[in-house]
Amino acid sequence: MKKFCGLTGTILSFLILAACSKNSTPGVYFLNFKPELDKQWLDTAAQFTGETGIPMEVVTAASDTYEQTLRAEMTKAKPPTLFNLNGPVGMRAWQDYTADLKGSKIYEWLRDKGLAIGGDGKIYGIPYAIESYGIIYNDAILRKYFLLPSRAVNDISDAGGITNFAKLKAVAEDIQANAAALGIAGAFASTSFSPGEDWRWNTHLANIPVYFEYRQKNVNDLAVIDLIYSENFKNTFDLYINNSITSRRMTGSKTVGDSMTEFALGKVAFIQNGTWSWPQIANETGNVVDQQDIKFLPIYTGVDGEETQGLCVGTENFIAVNSRVSQEEQDASLKFLEWLFGTDNGKKQASGSLGLITPFTTFSAEELPSDPLIKEMYRYLNELGINSVPWVFTTFPSLEFKNDLGAALSAYTVGSQDWDYVKTTFINSWAAEKKANQ
16 A cells, blocks of 8 residues: 555656646747737747747737836746847847847848847847838829829829929828819828827938938937938928828827728828838728739938938847746747748748748748738839938937937927927937937
């Protein structure tokens, strides 16, 4: 009886240990920063686990809360094993938590290793997608506009003739004036200023004057900015808010989702957004925009020589592996990246539902996404004499700077502040946050 009880206890202990071991299998925890891809990342994680047996969890931060979510999650007993770095600024903030990826396969697979970010001979962030943004337009509406006998713009006959800010402004204002005749509600979709929804203005649009100042001064960053191209920034922002489906005073309640719906339902001709937008347009209930009519224009601001300006192209999608989790969890995270960017099914997920335009040699041209906005991006990239505007907003001082700028732009939009207030806020907040984050 004693031998039986002893044997039973041994078996029970073995089963408990086996169960604990199974439940504690090193897994992957990815903190995703794009709410619009939440379902797609969850589906991808499920497929990875199904193929490899490695458990994977995906948590998605709410819009414009990624950094604070990351700070909170990093303090937990089970922190993210994979997370995003927002360029060099993000790398400096999280360098103590990032593993060196120089010897990894995904670094080896990079077409241009200069795209990676690091320091002291180490690589801390690998870009896993390149993207582009500009002014998306519905060419069906533009074609209808250019057939109007009473149109004010008569020296061009299609959207291809819009090659600078002056022409964009003339066409947009005339479309706004002829909205009823065109069967639409406004030239531009709503300027979104609902909390956390201002990133198109305080980041993407603000990128352009900063880029041109960097170019003029031949630098890659500045501790103090003069905002030399303030009026150019104002030009385009005014065009948006003055020729919109939504009055300036109502923008505080509008989200990016509202704007995308307006575009998808054919209520507006233009919207500023990026290559990630096609799934939102295509999947919108009641979408009336044909895939062949989805086109891009550069964000013109009136800078001299902008006729050769292309789209804004770059990335803020730098993947990092948490150096403070176990080696087994780091290895599992690298296995996920190798699966996603190096296996047939993983690559289908990357270029399919996730819509990633990847920079890796493992992808052939046929394996890259082919939605209309990505085709437009490649059209601009392949056109001789057209120069892309690089993403320099990865050098912006902090989220606090963006919040300050967004609040100033919102105040200007509703008329409680003038543009000098926006310019002063931009310059002062930039300097203060750069100094604080040295």
